[in-house]
Amino acid sequence: MKFGFGLPHMTRLKGSLQPWETVVTGPDQLRMARRAEQLGYDMIAVPEHFVVPTSHIDLSGPHYFHGIAGMAAIAGATETIKVNSCIMILPLQNPIVTAKGLSTIDWMSGGRTIVTFGVGWDKEEFDILGVPFNERGKMADEYLAAMIELWTKDKPEFEGQYVSFKDIAFEPKPIQKPHLPIWMGGDADAVLKRIARYATGWWPFLTKPDQIGERIDFIKSQPDYKAGGDFEVMYGLATARIGEGHKVIDDPNARSDMGAQQIIDRIGFFKEQGVTMTSVPIPPVSGIEAYLDHAQWVIEEIKPKV
Structure with missing residues (x-):
């Protein structure tokens, strides 16, 4: 089982935020990313929203990164750990610019980039950015095909409803071949069918x-x-605590205060279901050093047993 490391203050979700996290700075996060790499964590992922409508702030919080910018900062501060997004909202991106950003991170990091795309759920965010919400699935399919064309072809050409190009050069290509790993986030049948066509992760x-x-x-x-x-x-132990629209759910199997054997048993169940990567929620702590101490405990006491 692989383990993802959750950096504090990536979001301010009502269902998971600890009060001390709000004073964690960007330099703090990069120092913690380096420590997670030293401990042996496999991946750090960056959540993304461009704007949060005021109607969603109570549950979602106002604080999200630009996925590519956050991934690049973490990749630049580390040497071996994988960087991912969780999630990057694909229909809100220009696919050519996004493909360029991701291939640049992969090239400069020596092939450590994964991207997890989603089609989005917040219609208000789409409206604010002028993107047709009801067309987001078709846009996602087309954008994925276009980006793969850019990443894999010496003379990329694409003709679509939302993006077209020809007679262009596109470099650097990703280090990873045939291209950097694409994962998809989401649960609907349409998402799972899209995963089958384009992705190697869910x-x-x-x-x-x-x-x-x-x-x-x-x-x-x-x-x-x-x-x-x-x-x-990828399925974290705390994932079940957050429902649709970031609603808080009280799930006894997703508590942050579970003992070692409970965590091991739960991860074992995930493994039986086909999960290959997980994360362990940090119980209430006092600050960064206590957070890192618990992260070390997970690697020393939990990871060897799963």
Whole structure:
């Protein structure tokens, strides 16, 4: 089982924020990222929203990064750990600019970039940015195909409804071949079918843990499933605490105060469902050093047993 490291103050979600996190700075986060790498964590992911409508601030909080900028900062501060997004809202991006940003991070980091795309859920955010919410699925499919064309072809050409290009050069290509790993976040059938066509990883959010296995089977049953034996699934122990629209859910199996054996058993259940990467929520602590102490405990006491 691989382990993701959750940096504090990446968001201010009502369901997970600890009060001390709000004073954690960007330089603090980069120092913690380096420590997570030293401890042996496998990945750090960066959440993204461009704006948060005031109607959602109570649950979602106002604080989110630009995914590519955050990923680049973490990649530049580290040497071996993978950097990912969680999630990057694909229809709100220009696919050519996004492909360039991601390939640049992958090239400059020596091939350590993963991207997790989602189609978005907040119609108000789409309206503010002038993107048609009801077309986001079609846009995502087209953007994915266009980015893969840019990443993999010496003479990329693409003709679509939302993006077209020809007679262009596009470099640097990603270090990873055929291109950097694409994961998708989300739970609907349309998302899972998109994963089969374009992705090698899935980050479920609203899918219940005991349904993950059957949903993986659904992905792999699609006629255009392409991932082969390298399919990754990320599901954190605390994921079930956050519901649709960032609603707080009281799930006894997702508490942050579980003991070691409870955590080991739960991760074992995830593994049986097909999960390949997880994260362990930090219980209430007093600050950065206590947070890092618990992160070290997870690596020393939990990871070897799962």
